[in-house]
Amino acid sequence: MSTTRWCLAVGLVLGIVLAFGGFVALLIVVLFGLVGLVVGRIAEGKLDVQALFGKATSQ
Numbered sequence: 001m002s003t004t005r006w007c008l009a010v011g012l013v014l015g016i017v018l019a020f021g022g023f024v025a026l027l028i029v030v031l032f033g034l035v036g037l038v039v040g041r042i043a044e045g046k047l048d049v050q051a052l053f054g055k056a057t058s059q
Contacts, residue, residue, distance in 0.1 A: 010033070018026045041047035 014026060014029060017029045021029075038047065042049060
């Protein structure tokens with residue numbers, strides 16, 4: 001699935017949440033989406049947690 005399609009899908013979901021759940025529900029969905037993104041990036045190995053906290057082993 002292309003980036004454009006993913007962005008469209010995310011935009012539609014956020015729009016539905018905002019329309020039926022209100023602004024607070026939208027913020028909760030965005031927060032959980034960001035947490036899921038970070039966890040997914042860590043699981044795929046595309047985000048080095050040790051480098052983020054300054055504990056990289058390479059010198």
